[in-house]
Amino acid sequence: MARAGLTTDRVTLAGAELADEVGFDRLTMSAVARRLGVKDASLYAHVRGLEDLRGRIALLAADEKSVRIAEATAGLAGRDALVAYATAYRDYAREHPGRYMATQIPTEIDPELLAAARGPRRAIELTYGMLRAYALGEPDLTDAVRLLRSMLHGFISLEAAGGFAHSRPAEESWSRCLDALHTLLERWPAEHEPHGEGDRT
């Protein structure tokens, strides 16, 4: 009966912590309620339901991640910025697997919330900003952003899913992949001339 002092933010945070502990897909309203010492139904005064909570966790994660990356890359450029960016990104994902997972599940987020959120937009800006040092023009810059995001996200997901055998430490591959990425960004290939019979429309 003593008021637990719930707010939307506190519920979201508890959900995020729980997601980090047990996995985003195993997040349940009941477990969040238990963690907060409150009955399930009480949560509905603060979040619309499980879907809504998930969306909020995703936005929280986007915010936190972009702050981390901003701090890590401040004042850096070129390879240093790239490495700092990627490392901050990966560290966040490893520290907060549940929240990270939240950002990658295609979930319906309340458009109003999404519009108000800074994280996602900030993340894009940071990425473009970081790559600016490589002097790519459009549309190459956009393609490079997508390549970078794909690689980071893919590596982290595969690593988290246990997709890399133990033959070689992921750490070393990670480092070498960043080298490769840096090299690639410095010598971004020109539009390639059609070649052989495979004409990919």
Added chain:
Amino acid sequence: MARAGLTTDRVTLAGAELADEVGFDRLTMSAVARRLGVKDASLYAHVRGLEDLRGRIALLAADEKSVRIAEATAGLAGRDALVAYATAYRDYAREHPGRYMATQIPTEIDPELLAAARGPRRAIELTYGMLRAYALGEPDLTDAVRLLRSMLHGFISLEAAGGFAHSRPAEESWSRCLDALHTLLERWPAEHEPHGEGDRT
């Protein structure tokens, strides 16, 4: 009462179809039972439960995907093989989003089943085989495999999650990313020398 002719494989297939339609995370035993015109409990004679079914779908997907890739890359080498590989990979993921998702969720698969499954092993072999044309030695080859898998998986996930704004068709970025990857593989950078304050201007 008319026998529905269930088998483990049929249940798995129904689950896979359902996952493709409604999303892997929304897959439920009840829905599979309904689709098969059978009571929930009947499924348990063929699969251990939801987790088991999920694992089986993941293995099915790995099999199907590797077959597709094998067919697509047969007889090709170099850039053609790379493009065929990547395209087959992506097409599979787009045609079967649920099954594809199944392969990326860190799920506990019965070790016995896993050992019997050909798909995952075959996929690795295909990847190494395809990259052999680029004449990389170990450990670079392993790193390149990881980079390739990361990029493909990341791109596909982000695309599926709606992560790319509409500013530029994903199709074009995809094509350019493959160009970039090809270039990178041809000129895989040597182990990089430690390098001052990132002043490569």
Added chain:
DNA sequence: GACAGAAGCTAATGGGATTAGTTACATTCT
């Protein structure tokens, strides 16, 4: 034609999500 085994069913239990309606606390106004 009886039997063994499998295929499928009924019934029951336990959780989780969600809603409606209720109680108790805290703030503010007089």
Added chain:
DNA sequence: AGAATGTAACTAATCCCATTAGCTTCTGTC
């Protein structure tokens, strides 16, 4: 202080899903 008001949190109820136990019915075999 005492009443009014909004809201935090609760109780109770409903529905859906996962899973288990035990029973029935079909199919093929000797």
